[in-house]
Amino acid sequence: MIRARLGWLGDRWVEDVFVAWDEGGRVTEVRPGRSDDGPAEDGLVLPGLVNAHVHLEQTGRKAPAETGLAGWIGALLRGPAAPLDAVELGIAQVVASGTAVVGDVGNGGDAWTAIAAAGLGGVAWHEGLGRGRGTVDAAVAAVAPADDRVNGGLCRRPTPHSLYSTAFPLASALARPGQAPAALHFLEDPAERRFLSGGDGPLAELLDALGVDWRPRMEGLGEPLDVLRGLGLLGSHVVLVHGVELLPEEWREVSESGASVVLCPRSNLAIGGRLPDVPSALAAGARLALGTDGTVSSPDLDLWGDVALLLGRWPHVDPAVWMTAATLGGAYALRLDATYGALRVGARPGVLWAEGVRAPADIGRVPARSWRVAPRGIA
Numbered sequence: 544m545i546r547a548r549l550g551w552l553g554d555r556w557v558e559d560v561f562v563a564w565d566e567g568g569r570v571t572e573v574r575p576g577r578s579d580d581g582p583a584e585d586g587l588v589l590p591g592l593v594n595a596h597v598h599l600e601q602t603g604r605k606a607p608a609e610t611g612l613a614g615w616i617g618a619l620l621r622g623p624a625a626p627l628d629a630v631e632l633g634i635a636q637v638v639a640s641g642t643a644v645v646g647d648v649g650n651g652g653d654a655w656t657a658i659a660a661a662g663l664g665g666v667a668w669h670e671g672l673g674r675g676r677g678t679v680d681a682a683v684a685a686v687a688p689a690d691d692r693v694n695g696g697l698c699r700r701p702t703p704h705s706l707y708s709t710a711f712p713l714a715s716a717l718a719r720p721g722q723a724p725a726a727l728h729f730l731e732d733p734a735e736r737r738f739l740s741g742g743d744g745p746l747a748e749l750l751d752a753l754g755v756d757w758r759p760r761m762e763g764l765g766e767p768l769d770v771l772r773g774l775g776l777l778g779s780h781v782v783l784v785h786g787v788e789l790l791p792e793e794w795r796e797v798s799e800s801g802a803s804v805v806l807c808p809r810s811n812l813a814i815g816g817r818l819p820d821v822p823s824a825l826a827a828g829a830r831l832a833l834g835t836d837g838t839v840s841s842p843d844l845d846l847w848g849d850v851a852l853l854l855g856r857w858p859h860v861d862p863a864v865w866m867t868a869a870t871l872g873g874a875y876a877l878r879l880d881a882t883y884g885a886l887r888v889g890a891r892p893g894v895l896w897a898e899g900v901r902a903p904a905d906i907g908r909v910p911a912r913s914w915r916v917a918p919r920g921i922a
């Protein structure tokens with residue numbers, strides 16, 4: 544149990560809060576602090592963070608120096624592979640930074656075993672990739688089944704990677720309405736809009752240079768949201784990742800569709816030098832989550848670095864927006880909000896302590912953190 548000077552419950556701040564939990568990390572009590580609880584500790588108690596977009600299997604891989612998405616991907620593919628223990632390296636980083644839940648995206652399909660062994664919750668998305676050969680059925684069968692529950696906190700799910708790397712029919716087949724959400728990289732870079740609207744530009748040139756036979760499976764080119772809608776991929780069954788290039792009216796359309804959007808601002812700055820249109824996202828009432836992305840584009844896997852960046856860049860935005868995105872908003876995007884992302888009775892979100900955070904504005908500095916209930920302690 545803990546009595547803290549400040550608490551973040553997942554969607555709101557409270558001053559002087561008392562939180563108790565049982566042996567399995569299930570929260571049993573959340574209420575105002577009382578004198579018989581002993582003195583309030585000087586800092587912030589909060590649920591474990593939700594890193595809603597990360598590529599654990601890329602941890603430790605050399606980051607390309609090129610900028611612009613197409614050049615960056617090309618350099619990544621030419622560079623050395625990730626170390627064999629990449630997933631374990633990544634898990635150590637996310638746990639050390641106070642993350643209890645990951646939205647991990649991988650091609651190998653086996654990261655979930657290490658994620659489960661670490662006690663982390665979340666989703667291990669297995670990407671379907673490819674533009675050319677083979678049938679859609681065979682490609683779907685090669686990735687994880689829809690919403691396969693590994694344990695009480697972790698699911699395996701299939702997902703398309705993006706609309707420039709995954710054949711359109713396969714992308715549609717991997718994210719069906721009514722299924723648990725897939726995670727689609729979308730409008731991360733201006734080149735993607737050009738690819739989707741005209742079938743040309745740097746991403747088309749990259750695919751050609753890689754010898755990918757991509758043109759036959761691109762029925763329905765047009766404005767990006769029209770393409771997305773035409774493929775049945777605009778809705779609450781798809782989490783859109785990045786959205787850097789979303790225009791104000793597109794933010795409105797995405798919000799109305801029920802889709803969450805995961806922002807990965809430090810990754811976006813590294814690859815494209817640009818950030819999403821946050822004022823338009825907020826004006827549209829977007830359901831936001833946050834992710835670090837992998838260490839090939841992000842300096843580390845500490846989600847608080849992204850919180851601090853966003854608060855620094857938009858100082859007039861209520862810090863609660865970014866705290867929600869880093870906790871309950873992320874859990875909602877993964878559809879795991881009944882368990883994670885909030886300090887509420889019955890949930891088992893992990894309990895995190897942030898040193899020296901005395902007021903909401905203090906989250907703009909990355910604080911030292913320690914676990915009161917670590918992921919391994921959540922039963």
Ligand SMILES: [Zn+2]
Nearest residue numbers: 598728836837
């Ligand atoms: Zn990514």
